[in-house]
Amino acid sequence: MDRTLPQPTPETQHFWDGCKVGELRLQRCTACRESYFPPRPFCPACGSRAVEIYPASGKATLYSFVINHRPRPDMGAEPHSIAVVALAEGPRMMTNIVGCPQTPEALQLDMPLEVTFETFGAIALPFFKPAGA
Amino acid sequence: MKPRSIAVVGAAETTRLGRIPDMSVIGLHADAALNALADAGLTAKDIDGVATAGESPVAIAHYLGITPTWADGTAVGGCSFMLHVRHAAAAINEGLCKTVLITHGESGRSRVGSGGFGRAPSSLMGQFEMPFGVTSPPTMFTIPVMRYLKARGYTEEDLATVAVIQREWAALNPRASFKDPITVDDVLNSPMIAWPFRMLMCCLVTDGGGALILTSADRAKDFPQKPVYILGTGESVETPMVSQMEDFTSSRAFRVSGRKAFDEAGISPADVDHLMIYDAFAHLPLYGLEDLGFCKPGEAAGFIRDRNTAPGGVLPLNTNGGGLSYMHSGMYGMYALQESVRQMRGIAPAQAPGAKIAVSHGVGGMFAASGTVIFGNES
Numbered sequence: 141m142d143r144t145l146p147q148p149t150p151e152t153q154h155f156w157d158g159c160k161v162g163e164l165r166l167q168r169c170t171a172c173r174e175s176y177f178p179p180r181p182f183c184p185a186c187g188s189r190a191v192e193i194y195p196a197s198g199k200a201t202l203y204s205f206v207i208n209h210r211p212r213p214d215m216g217a218e219p220h221s222i223a224v225v226a227l228a229e230g231p232r233m234m235t236n237i238v239g240c241p242q243t244p245e246a247l248q249l250d251m252p253l254e255v256t257f258e259t260f261g262a263i264a265l266p267f268f269k270p271a272g273a
Numbered sequence: 274m275k276p277r278s279i280a281v282v283g284a285a286e287t288t289r290l291g292r293i294p295d296m297s298v299i300g301l302h303a304d305a306a307l308n309a310l311a312d313a314g315l316t317a318k319d320i321d322g323v324a325t326a327g328e329s330p331v332a333i334a335h336y337l338g339i340t341p342t343w344a345d346g347t348a349v350g351g352c353s354f355m356l357h358v359r360h361a362a363a364a365i366n367e368g369l370c371k372t373v374l375i376t377h378g379e380s381g382r383s384r385v386g387s388g389g390f391g392r393a394p395s396s397l398m399g400q401f402e403m404p405f406g407v408t409s410p411p412t413m414f415t416i417p418v419m420r421y422l423k424a425r426g427y428t429e430e431d432l433a434t435v436a437v438i439q440r441e442w443a444a445l446n447p448r449a450s451f452k453d454p455i456t457v458d459d460v461l462n463s464p465m466i467a468w469p470f471r472m473l474m475c476c477l478v479t480d481g482g483g484a485l486i487l488t489s490a491d492r493a494k495d496f497p498q499k500p501v502y503i504l505g506t507g508e509s510v511e512t513p514m515v516s517q518m519e520d521f522t523s524s525r526a527f528r529v530s531g532r533k534a535f536d537e538a539g540i541s542p543a544d545v546d547h548l549m550i551y552d553a554f555a556h557l558p559l560y561g562l563e564d565l566g567f568c569k570p571g572e573a574a575g576f577i578r579d580r581n582t583a584p585g586g587v588l589p590l591n592t593n594g595g596g597l598s599y600m601h602s603g604m605y606g607m608y609a610l611q612e613s614v615r616q617m618r619g620i621a622p623a624q625a626p627g628a629k630i631a632v633s634h635g636v637g638g639m640f641a642a643s644g645t646v647i648f649g650n651e652s
């Protein structure tokens with residue numbers, strides 16, 4: 141079964157284009173310098189439309205997660221993590237933690253992570269793996 | 274709103290709860306509505322305001338034969354009915370209508386005449402949450418919990434204890450879906466759904482409905498039932514994406530809604546005799562106790578473990594058995610309200626003796642929205 145994929149909109153196209161070329165793109169406000177996610181063409185902190193797109197470091201820490209024991213058909217048969225990571229730049233985002241066992245022992249809160257991308261047809265999804273792994 | 278200016282004069286659930294494969298969603302709305310009208314000694318012709326979620330208020334008004342001068346289709350998830358109560362109170366006080374019917378019906382288990390769970394792939398959830406395998410509430414509502422447990426020093430056993438004590442309440446309620454006693458070990462050994470959540474930490478999925486009828490307090494004594502007055506109300510919304518909530522250890526919507534309701538009622542948590550906190554999952558009563566000010570952050574698990582919210586405790590909580598053991602159709606807020614009204618009427622199966630003030634606190638979506646209603650039974 142095909143993976144459930146996002147359908148980009150004009151406001152988010154840059155993010156998904158970035159994933160395809162291996163770049164995690166965030167936005168920040170040029171007025172108040174706030175970085176934010178998910179993408180939108182204005183700053184949620186101050187309302188300014190003067191925002192810019194920049195490549196994030198890809199560094200993050202594990203903020204919270206579950207291990208889904210009843211995966212959706214497109215997610216395979218094995219239990220898998222659904223996580224929220226705290227990006228080094230501040231915003232948090234949902235993802236899957238890959239490159240390590242999908243167990244409470246292997247998935248420790250606050251562990252350092254780095255972004256990795258996996259391509260599914262026209263879309264690349266940003267996943268995170270243990271840093272240095 | 275002015276406290277005690279509005280009263281609940283009709284309240285009922287569907288005739289049956291649980292598995293009702295012979296009724297559609299709108300049929301469940303209507304069954305509950307007819308029961309509430311009978312409870313209030315009214316007919317549909319006496320209703321001039323309609324509010325509902327899950328169905329359109331247009332569909333409900335037409336199906337029941339109501340010609341409203343006010344309609345509210347606020348749909349922010351399971352707490353929508355708390356918001357309807359709040360909006361109806363304002364509408365009646367403003368003279369937009371006199372007698373409001375709020376309905377809920379949901380074929381959560383049998384799925385008769387109901388839509389599926391899904392998000393457009395172009396929505397923010399569709400783009401930034403669905404691709405990572407979230408399925409439904411058990412993998413979404415639970416996302417903040419690992420962070421919460423670590424921040425508070427709570428354990429899996431603390432989550433399990435919430436379910437165990439609510440089952441004690443359910444045992445006292447003949448209409449509860451699950452009445453057999455359970456232990457912390459039973460909960461921890463029940464099938465893993467989404468670690469750390471086991472099946473018995475997750476709500477039921479059942480069919481049912483409920484309805485309320487509200488009018489101005491000066492008319493309330495003309496109705497057959499003991500009036501239940503509204504002392505205060507609150508509402509708020511935060512984010513449709515659980516991954517983007519401001520603080521994983523506290524719901525902003527809970528805090529804002531609760532504060533508003535308590536301020537309006539002019540009471541503090543110490544004045545509350547009976548409490549309902551929408552429990553789609555076992556962590557919600559913990560967040561609710563903290564965010565409404567009943568417990569300091571970090572003290573809610575101990576408060577429950579020490580049996581303060583159990584039968585015989587100082588703060589009876591989720592006395593119908595809650596979403597974990599009583600019933601949960603999908604938008605459970607209506608059943609929390611119904612139990613609050615029963616407690617204020619003094620007719621609940623597990624009645625809190627002498628209760629005078631009851632709080633019903635709801636959540637919508639995955640910490641996306643919140644509504645709070647404070648009831649009293651003295652005019």
Ligand SMILES: [Zn+2]
Pocket residue numbers: 169170171172173174183184185186187188
């Ligand atoms: Zn800004």
